Amino acid sequence: MADPSSYRPKPGQIPDSPGVYKFRDEHRRVIYVGKAKNLRQRVANYFQDLANLHPRTRTMVTTAASVEWTVVSTEVEALQLEYSWIKEFDPRFNVKYRDDKSYPYLAVTLNEEFPRVQVMRGAKKKGVRYFGPYGHAWAIRETVDLMLRVFPVRTCSAGVFKNAARTGRPCLLGYIGKCSAPCVGRVTPEEHRELAEDFCDFMAGRTGTYIRRLEKDMMQAAEEMEYERAARLRDDAEALKRAMEKSAVVLADATDADLIAVAEDELEAALQIFHVRGGRVRGQRGWVTDKVEAVDTSGLVEHALQQLYGEERGDAVPKEVLVPALPEDTEAVSQWLAERRGSQVSLRIPQRGDKKDLMATVQRNAQQALGLHKTKRASDLTTRSRALEEIAEALGLDTAPLRIECYDISHLQGDDVVASMVVFEDGLARKSEYRRFQIKGFEGQDDVRSMHEVIGRRFKRYLQEKERTGEWEEQPPDAAVPAAGPAATGPVPAVGPTAEDGEPREDDGRPKRFAYPPQLVVVDGGQPQVAAAKRALDELGIDDIAVCGLAKRLEEVWLPDDDDPVVLPRSSEGLYLLQRVRDEAHRFAITYQRAKRAKRIRTSPLDDVSGLGETRKQALIKHFGSVKKLRQATIDEICEVPGIGRRTAESVAAALASTAPAAPAVNTATGEIIEEDDGGSS
Numbered sequence: 001m002a003d004p005s006s007y008r009p010k011p012g013q014i015p016d017s018p019g020v021y022k023f024r025d026e027h028r029r030v031i032y033v034g035k036a037k038n039l040r041q042r043v044a045n046y047f048q049d050l051a052n053l054h055p056r057t058r059t060m061v062t063t064a065a066s067v068e069w070t071v072v073s074t075e076v077e078a079l080q081l082e083y084s085w086i087k088e089f090d091p092r093f094n095v096k097y098r099d100d101k102s103y104p105y106l107a108v109t110l111n112e113e114f115p116r117v118q119v120m121r122g123a124k125k126k127g128v129r130y131f132g133p134y135g136h137a138w139a140i141r142e143t144v145d146l147m148l149r150v151f152p153v154r155t156c157s158a159g160v161f162k163n164a165a166r167t168g169r170p171c172l173l174g175y176i177g178k179c180s181a182p183c184v185g186r187v188t189p190e191e192h193r194e195l196a197e198d199f200c201d202f203m204a205g206r207t208g209t210y211i212r213r214l215e216k217d218m219m220q221a222a223e224e225m226e227y228e229r230a231a232r233l234r235d236d237a238e239a240l241k242r243a244m245e246k247s248a249v250v251l252a253d254a255t256d257a258d259l260i261a262v263a264e265d266e267l268e269a270a271l272q273i274f275h276v277r278g279g280r281v282r283g284q285r286g287w288v289t290d291k292v293e294a295v296d297t298s299g300l301v302e303h304a305l306q307q308l309y310g311e312e313r314g315d316a317v318p319k320e321v322l323v324p325a326l327p328e329d330t331e332a333v334s335q336w337l338a339e340r341r342g343s344q345v346s347l348r349i350p351q352r353g354d355k356k357d358l359m360a361t362v363q364r365n366a367q368q369a370l371g372l373h374k375t376k377r378a379s380d381l382t383t384r385s386r387a388l389e390e391i392a393e394a395l396g397l398d399t400a401p402l403r404i405e406c407y408d409i410s411h412l413q414g415d416d417v418v419a420s421m422v423v424f425e426d427g428l429a430r431k432s433e434y435r436r437f438q439i440k441g442f443e444g445q446d447d448v449r450s451m452h453e454v455i456g457r458r459f460k461r462y463l464q465e466k467e468r469t470g471e472w473e474e475q476p477p478d479a480a481v482p483a484a485g486p487a488a489t490g491p492v493p494a495v496g497p498t499a500e501d502g503e504p505r506e507d508d509g510r511p512k513r514f515a516y517p518p519q520l521v522v523v524d525g526g527q528p529q530v531a532a533a534k535r536a537l538d539e540l541g542i543d544d545i546a547v548c549g550l551a552k553r554l555e556e557v558w559l560p561d562d563d564d565p566v567v568l569p570r571s572s573e574g575l576y577l578l579q580r581v582r583d584e585a586h587r588f589a590i591t592y593q594r595a596k597r598a599k600r601i602r603t604s605p606l607d608d609v610s611g612l613g614e615t616r617k618q619a620l621i622k623h624f625g626s627v628k629k630l631r632q633a634t635i636d637e638i639c640e641v642p643g644i645g646r647r648t649a650e651s652v653a654a655a656l657a658s659t660a661p662a663a664p665a666v667n668t669a670t671g672e673i674i675e676e677d678d679g680g681s682s
Contacts, residue, residue, distance in 0.1 A: 384427030390574030
């Protein structure tokens with residue numbers, strides 16, 4: 001436990017202007033981010049008598065080892081920078097809301113030539129219009145099915161669309177009138193885009209215009225005795241009305257608003273958000289968070305607003321946001337929301353009428369969500385604690401292994417040999433710290449040697465991080481730094497290890513590095529793999545990390561230097577946790593191995609052309625349509641592609657000439673020869 005006085009800034013060092021501050025621990029990890037109108041006053045509050053601090057604040061300042069700050073011009077800039085740093089560093093003492101599930105959205109891909117309506121989850125993409133979130137994907141499909149009668153927008157995948165365009169035959173939806181079939185030219189791209197925009201307008205709440213227009217056209221068709229057309233328009237209007245009925249009217253004045261309610265106790269808080277568009281509830285979602293910092297309801301609301309709208313622009317930020325308590329700096333938050341929307345945003349507490357009644361409904365949902373979460377988590381915490389205690393007892397550990405790392409090797413008959421590292425903390429997967437490795441120290445299949453290399457490389461990085469961050473005391477000149485051993489000195493990928501999302505994690509302060517040692521290393525395998533892992537740690541001089549292996553055949557737990565395995569009862573929670581860790585490592589490894597193999601299979605002859613980047617490769621394929629046609633082109637024809645000079649064209653022609661075309665693929669079901677038109681895959 002650190003003494004806050006050891007890193008307290010000197011009087012007068014801290015400016016009295018707006019800014020954002022960071023507390024770091026002894027490993028230089030950012031553990032807390034905060035903002036202030038006056039940095040000097042706010043930061044000084046953390047260095048008063050510990051007895052006067054809130055227990056969570058006291059834990060934070062005694063965990064920290066340093067504090068630093070950045071001055072900004074306005075409070076709005078401070079709000080934005082605080083959000084950016086919380087997102088970047090993921091500090092352990094900041095409140096972070098996490099969705100209790102991945103909510104589906106109804107998405108319209110307006111960034112494509114022929115926009116598509118589909119169900120989407122995950123991160124939002126630029127140029128895509130989103131509606132929701134919805135509680136269930138089937139609710140989206142039901143709504144879309146009703147609306148396609150009036151707005152026959154494309155819903156098919158890119159593969160189906162291209163195949164229909166190639167054959168000149170639309171899919172079933174095109175035949176039954178639920179798609180305008182732009183794939184075969186029934187409508188122009190402009191007409192189809194207009195349909196998609198009308199679809200978006202209807203979903204955004206502008207419903208009355210379309211229903212009135214359909215009813216007017218129906219009456220006109222009836223007067224002209226076009227009864228079949230009138231009946232079709234009547235059914236279209238009824239379909240739109242049924243789609244509208246699926247989202248109940250809650251506010252009669254066609255309000256666009258988000259309502260946020262909070263239910264909390266001393267340890268946790270649950271948030272519920274109702275998205276109201278055009279007076280109707282268009283989406284609902286909930287978050288639960290641990291109250292890891294001393295924060296009241298207004299602080300919880302401010303954090304929620306940052307997370308809800310931090311990545312949003314335009315109409316995604318509503319005209320009105322109704323909350324149970326206003327943030328401490330309401331003016332700055334309102335200005336920040338207005339900048340993101342591009343117009344004024346009303347941030348207020350509902351006082352009377354329908355909006356207050358609806359807020360009470362949202363509040364009841366939040367209370368129910370918190371109660372359900374408490375019930376589930378009480379069981380989960382008990383089970384996880386028992387599992388960790390059983391593992392510690394079975395392996396003879398002094399304490400429960402709060403951080404477990406598991407390693408697995410994957411390959412296909414000795415090719416594309418890779419390894420995975422997964423991390424479980426407090427019995428839960430921490431995917432942001434997963435890592436993957438390419439085996440480069442040797443060629444061929446040798447799981448034991450591969451395990452030795454991976455463990456050596458991982459913990460060599462750990463020792464380097466300790467040395468870089470100053471955790472080691474300066475050693476005398478004659479003291480030897482532990483050697484890495486044969487496997488650890490093997491080549492390391494230039495980009496460094498990557499997280500599951502594929503991004504390098506090397507910036508100082510981020511919580512996704514090799515700087516954290518586990519209490520237990522688990523390897524997928526038996527005695528040979530365990531011995532290899534232990535040998536790698538011994539070569540690095542690391543003797544305070546336990547090692548074990550879990551063999552698949554009989555689910556036996558192997559320890560170094562033991563001739564007999566440890567057999568845990570089949571009903572043991574500890575064994576179940578080790579199995580989950582091992583299975584997750586296997587899943588992560590085999591996913592990477594398959595992706596690596598698929599990438600190798602998809603290589604193109606153009607990859608061998610020096611200096612030809614991805615953009616110019618795509619330009620060549622787009623111009624000629626396929627590698628086959630590009631191979632038949634002359635150098636002068638290749639030079640016609642924008643950005644391709646004569647020297648590059650000669651290199652392209654030479655590379656394609658030296659690569660014999662692959663034998664044509666055949667569809668075994670139809671006997672059809674599949675043309676090489678996908679950019680040169682082989």
